[in-house]
Amino acid sequence: MTRFDWQGCYQKLFDELVKEGLQDWEDLLHRQLAQRFDENPHGDLPRWLGALATLPALANVTGETDTAAITLRTGQPLSDADAEALEQGLRGLMPWRKGPFDFFGTYIDTEWHSDWKWDRVAPYVSDLTGRKVLDVGCGSGYHCWRMHGAGASQVIGVDPGLLFLFQFLSVKQYLGDVPVDLLPLRMEDLPPGLNWFDTTFSMGVLYHRRSPLDHLLELKDTLRPGGELVLETLVVDGPEGYSLMPEDRYGQMRNVWFLPSCDTLMRWLDRTGFRNARVVDVTETTTAEQRTTDWMRFQSLQDFLDPDDPTKTIEGYPGPKRATVIAEKP
Numbered sequence: 114m115t116r117f118d119w120q121g122c123y124q125k126l127f128d129e130l131v132k133e134g135l136q137d138w139e140d141l142l143h144r145q146l147a148q149r150f151d152e153n154p155h156g157d158l159p160r161w162l163g164a165l166a167t168l169p170a171l172a173n174v175t176g177e178t179d180t181a182a183i184t185l186r187t188g189q190p191l192s193d194a195d196a197e198a199l200e201q202g203l204r205g206l207m208p209w210r211k212g213p214f215d216f217f218g219t220y221i222d223t224e225w226h227s228d229w230k231w232d233r234v235a236p237y238v239s240d241l242t243g244r245k246v247l248d249v250g251c252g253s254g255y256h257c258w259r260m261h262g263a264g265a266s267q268v269i270g271v272d273p274g275l276l277f278l279f280q281f282l283s284v285k286q287y288l289g290d291v292p293v294d295l296l297p298l299r300m301e302d303l304p305p306g307l308n309w310f311d312t313t314f315s316m317g318v319l320y321h322r323r324s325p326l327d328h329l330l331e332l333k334d335t336l337r338p339g340g341e342l343v344l345e346t347l348v349v350d351g352p353e354g355y356s357l358m359p360e361d362r363y364g365q366m367r368n369v370w371f372l373p374s375c376d377t378l379m380r381w382l383d384r385t386g387f388r389n390a391r392v393v394d395v396t397e398t399t400t401a402e403q404r405t406t407d408w409m410r411f412q413s414l415q416d417f418l419d420p421d422d423p424t425k426t427i428e429g430y431p432g433p434k435r436a437t438v439i440a441e442k443p
Contacts, residue, residue, distance in 0.1 A: 117154075117162060119146045122282070126294045129267065138304050142296070149275075149297060161279040164205025165286070169195040171217070174287045179262030181228040183255060184215040185287050191217055206280050208409040211252035214284065224409035226402045227255045230316065230345065234437050237393040239341050241265045244311035247335050250318035254281035254295045260314075261293045269310075270295040271303065300331055307335045316345035317435075321368050329385040336442040342387060347372045348395065348436040353380055357430065364417040364426045364433060375436050382440050390440035398433040 120127075123146065130139040150158070173188040191199065199219055203209075212223030242264035248257050251270030254277070260268045270281070272295065281295040300318070313335045315328070322328040332342055347369070349357045353376035363369035373381065375392050382390040400423075403414040414433070419425040424432050 117150045117158060119150050123294065125290065125292075126269070129292070133309070135307075135309065138307070141304055145298060145302060146296075155275050158275070161206065161276060164202045165279055165282060167198050167202035167205060168283060168286070169198045169202075171195065171287065174289075176284070176288045177262070178258040182213040182215040182220065183258045183284060185217055185284065187217055203283065204408075206276065206283060208411060209253070209280065209406075210409055211255045211277075214255075216283075221408050222406040223255075224403060224406060224413055227252075228259075229402050230435075231256060231259050233394045233396060234316070234343060234345060235259075235263065237437070237439050238263075238343055239312065241312060245269075245309060247271070247310040247313040249300050249313065249315040249332065250321075251277070251295060251314075253277045254284070254293070256314065256316065257281070257293050257295065258284065261291065265312075266292060268293045271298050271300060273297055273299050300328070303331075303335065305334055308337050310335050310340060311337060312341045312343065314343045314345075316343070319344065319346040320363075320370060320372055323370050325371050325373070326381055326385055329381060329387070333386060333442050338442060340442045342438075342440045342442065344382075344438045344440065345435055346378070346438075348375055348378060348434055349431050350374060350434075351377070353377055359428065359430060362428055363430055364414070364428075365412070366417075378436065378438060382438065386443065387440035388443050390438055392436050392438050394437040396435055398435060 127139050171187045175186050177184040199216060203216060203219065203221065209221050210224045211227045212221050213228065214221040241260055243266045245267045246260045246265040248260065248268065248270040251257050251272045254270050257268045257270040275297050278295050278297045285293065313332050315332055319325050319328055336342065349372045351374035356371045356373040356377050358371055359369055375395065379390055398414065400415045405413045417427055418432060419427055426432060
């Protein structure tokens with residue numbers, strides 16, 4: 114299998130956008146996805162499609178998206194052949210970074226305990242029941258599934274990583290006709306002036322942007338008036354006005370630009386037109402939350418910290434600390 118049927122994959126979303134009066138966005142998505150998959154396909158696309166095709170077809174599948182591990186079940190135990198095919202297909206989609214997932218008893222212990230982040234964030238988010246939700250930088254879509262489990266009527270995740278898309282589809286192909294989609298796009302590929310989503314999440318993205326204020330403005334542009342922003346980002350200690358700009362890498366990551374203090378982050382939100390911004394959680398990231406596993410065998414946080422002082426990165430900067438902020442669009 115070398116061609117991805119993206120039109121079939123996204124047809125229900127296309128229909129929903131037209132129904133909502135977003136024909137221009139639907140037209141734009143057709144052009145963007147055609148370019149991504151038909152005109153300039155990724156070299157690993159056949160391998161990922163092959164892994165997806167290896168996953169066994171199973172009957173009577175049910176899913177739990179409101180639990181720590183996104184869990185798929187079926188009415189009867191898997192045959193040895195199906196269990197082997199399942200393991201082979203899922204391992205063909207490694208590395209698994211965000212999760213965890215439970216595929217019919219095969220537990221994927223991902224690099225990140227993304228459930229811990231959700232547990233920190235969820236108590237402060239407005240009830241998602243019936244809301245249209247955008248998840249920017251969604252990775253493999255773990256949090257998209259949790260948003261669905263919390264009652265959202267429509268969830269759209271955006272992340273340019275194509276492997277993430279096929280990890281997401283490994284879940285969706287079993288859950289079928291659910292209003293959750295992952296678009297393999299960048300935030301800036303979304304049309305300006307959407308003003309459509311009730312809640313927009315941006316978790317772990319802001320520090321990757323050269324212009325954090327432009328990112329905040331783009332996020333505000335996605336929300337309807339009165340909509341809610343849920344922002345989670347790396348921060349550092351310091352007074353209002355202070356932010357850290359690494360000389361080169363931060364925790365071995367090249368694309369880290371600004372780590373603000375919480376007070377500076379509040380000022381950024383105020384200057385970009387948000388109201389009622391408040392910090393609801395600040396938590397240090399530990400090697401219990403982010404680590405190497407059998408499903409992600411590359412280096413992880415323990416390799417990015419100073420071995421003599423784990424409160425600092427290997428470059429000597431303050432270790433990773435993440436703040437969650439809730440704010441509203443006027």
